[in-house]
Amino acid sequence: MIEVVSQDRCVKCDVCVKVCPMDVFALGPDGIPVIARQDDCQTCFMCEAHCPVDALFVAPLSGPAPAGSPYTDEAALLEAGAMGRYRAVLGWGGGRTPGSRLDQNHVFTARLAAGSQPAEETPAGRRRVSGEPSA
Amino acid sequence: MTAEVTLLRHADVLVLGGGPAGAWAAIAAAEAGADVVLADKGYCGTSGSAAAGGNNLWYLPPDPALREAAMDAREAIAGRLTERRWMERVIEETYHQIGRLAGWGYPFPVDEGGVERRGSLQGPEYMRRMRRKAHRSGVRILDHHPALELLATPDGTAVGAAGIRRQDGGGRWEVRAGAVVLATGGCAFLSGAFGLDVDTGDGHLMAAELGAELSGMEFSNAYALSPAYGAHTKGLMMQFASYYDEAGRPLELGDMGTARQAVARLLADGRQVLARLDQAPPGLREAMRRSQPNYFLPLDKAGIDPFTQAYPVRLVMEGTVRGTGGLRVVGEDCATTVPGLYAAGDVATRELITGSVSGGGSHNGAWAISSGTWAGAAAAAFATRGEGRARSRPAGRAGLRPHGPATGAAAEVVRAVQDEVLPLDRNYFRTAAGLRRSLTSLDRLWTDVAAHLSGEGRGALRARQAAAMVAHGRWMYRAALARAESRGMHQRLDRPEADPRLARRIHVGGLDEVWTAPEEPKEAVA
Known part of the structure; x- marks a missing residue:
């Protein structure tokens, strides 16, 4: 879930308020977004991807980070270079190559298709599993 | 619902939902000459399963042998519920439209042989491009305008929708339109699955209130593996996984086709299961990272190296998003059983192309593009006939207009x-x-x-x-x-x-009284 909005980095562009599909942010009195509805966060990282100044950190947890968690420690996250990682991978931001240019999913789908069995569940597969587990 | 109407718009076509299916529908309707409004619950560009997760595509060049083989392969596992004609149409339409997406500047990768590989879409990039294209096509986009109900004429034709302006004071919005495309996604029951909490089945309910029928709703129990601490259901890399029990002993679960069910059994029995990508050849690991960044991101953030460290997994429900059931379409234009109402993407049944097994990202992604395009064009054509836009009533009931004393639980x-x-x-x-x-x-x-x-x-x-x-x-x-x-x-x-x-196929419908009916077979069942 979203844990950090960096007061220092935020440029008050409101992009996160707008792009969050779950409507988690609200505009604070000073123009800096606040995490208004954290319980609604679906941990999709879209706000991180769209924030132009890497001011946001979304922890990988599906619930709120516990008190004292390193996921809420802005200074440590900045130090570790943890903010803005997704945007970098997507290749968004000046001077970067779109991450989709490096996409090699065709290698993995081909590998899967070449396997002896389909990846989907089949009645035969189910029987094998729910009956005797294979050796 | 008591809120005052603070935004009233008129349009030829109203599209509800701004994921891929809605965006393709809006673009198609606009290109057919319609004046289009697209209303999204969240933000067109980040909403929905595709934006967060990205997807592979059922993308096949026009090589008849290749396409026949792909359809044969799907039919072999699809439980005899597909229709060849629909598969052919989806493959052809997807191929054509992805060519257009490339023309709009989507940065596809180029392989060693210099060939552009167009069978995979990175979600954030894809949907950013789709939003831009919709905007440039003249589509009026209303973000954070969740629809709560359809508007209908006395004879039951869909002629718009209404909802709330959740970031604009919470007032009511209404769009009166000549036709409506539902592209509201499937339903994952707020399970938290990656990017799917926007998918709560709102469109199905709105449609059912006008008598729409559904099909394939039994194929609604898709679950996917995620790290136990999170909900990141990205499956492709699990082809390299080995599984372990809580004591670190290897579990022999068979190949990828059987492993998921075996894992489900163990988890259902309260056992812990850990996964590690043991089987990933070192030479492929960098490519894996580049191809599935949002599989690795939550692991990186948690300080887990999945190639060397086993991490606990759980199964997260993806419901009818990755299942195949949804609104029944009764024509090649993706018309529903309600006049003026069209269904695109995961809100519609995908049995026609993927049958009883999950369409995963690949088939569902192709379906979003194809069904969106057809529904958008058909809605534009229906709208120009201008049937009964004048008189309409709001159709929402359960959860909106209770017939007894109201509670908010x-x-x-x-x-x-x-x-x-x-x-x-x-x-x-x-x-x-x-x-x-x-x-x-x-x-x-x-x-x-x-x-x-x-x-x-x-x-x-x-x-x-x-x-x-x-x-x-x-x-x-x-x-x-x-x-x-x-x-x-x-x-x-x-x-x-x-x-x-x-x-x-089995049809289902109704609200206060739910009914089911097997579809009459078109030909003798073997």
Whole structure:
């Protein structure tokens, strides 16, 4: 879930308020977004991807980070270079190559298709599993 | 619903939902000359399963042998519920439209041989481009305008929708239109699955209130693996996984096709299961990272190296997003059984191209593009006929206009539905007795919701979503009871075999009274 909005980095562009599909942010009195509805966060990282100044950190947890968690420690996250990682991978931001240019999913789908069995569940597969587990 | 109307718009076509299907529909309608409004619950560009997760595509060049082989392969596992004609159409339309997407500047990768590889879409990039294209096509986009109900003429033709302006004071919006495309996604019951909490089945409920029929709702129990601490359901890399028990002993679970079910059994029995990508050749690891960045991101953030460290997994429900059931389409233009109402993407049944097994990202992604394009164009054509736009009534009931004293207990309703549909022992491993037990609870819940549930402001959306989930659960389990056999993802422990007489689709519908009916076979069933 979203844990950090960096007061220092935020440029008050409101992009996160707008792009969050779950409507988690609200505009604070000073123009800096606040995490208004954290319980609604679906941990999709879209706000991180769209924030132009890497001011946001979304922890990988599906619930709120516990008190004292390193996921809420802005200074440590900045130090570790943890903010803005997704945007970098997507290749968004000046001077970067779109991450989709490096996409090699065709290698993995081909590998899967070449396997002896389909990846989907089949009645035969189910029987094998729910009956005797294979050796 | 008491909020004052603070935004009223007129359009030829109203598209509800701004994921890929909605965006393709809006663009197609605009290109057909229609004046288009697209309203999204969240933000067109980040909403929906594709934006967060990205997807592979059922993308096949116009090589007849290649396409025949792909259709044969799908038919072999699809439980005899597909239609070849629809598969052909989707493959052709997807190929054509992806060519256009490339023309709009989507940065596809180029392989070693200098060939552009167009079979995979990175979600954030894809949907950013789709938003831009919709905008440039003249589509008026309303973000954070969740729809709560359809508007209909006295004879039941869909002529618009209404909802709340959740970031603009919470007032009511209304769009009066000549036709409506529903592209609101499937339903994942707020399970938290990656990017799927926007998918609460709102569109299904709105459509059912006008009498729309559904199909394939028994194929609604898709689950996917995620790290236990999160909900990041990215499956492709699991082809390299080995599994371990809590003591670190290797679990022999077979190949990828059987492993997921074995993992489900263990997890349902309360066991811990850990995964490690042991089988990933070191030479492929960098490519894996580049190809599936959002599989690795949550692991990186947690300080886990999945190539060397086993991490605990869980199965997260993806419902009818990755399942195949949804609104029944009755024509090649993706018309529903309601005049003026078209269905695109995951809100529609995908049985026609993927049958009883999950369409995963690949088939569902191709379906979003194709069905969106067809629905958008057809809605534009229907709108120009201008049937009865003048008189309309709001059609929303349960969760919106209760017929008894109102209460606002949406969160409790959601928990009660989740108790019936999320547990593996109830939904993944199905039995007639279990389904009946759950239906008793869900039916009682529906009666209560229809009588009492409503909310104000953002609470109005929460109440409506809760009602939609109850309706969805009831359709799912009624259909699952009617399919007294095992087929594809629908597994009945009490009926482990497929029944040849049930090699046909099952329709379902109704709200206060839910009904099911097997589809009449077009030809003799083998």
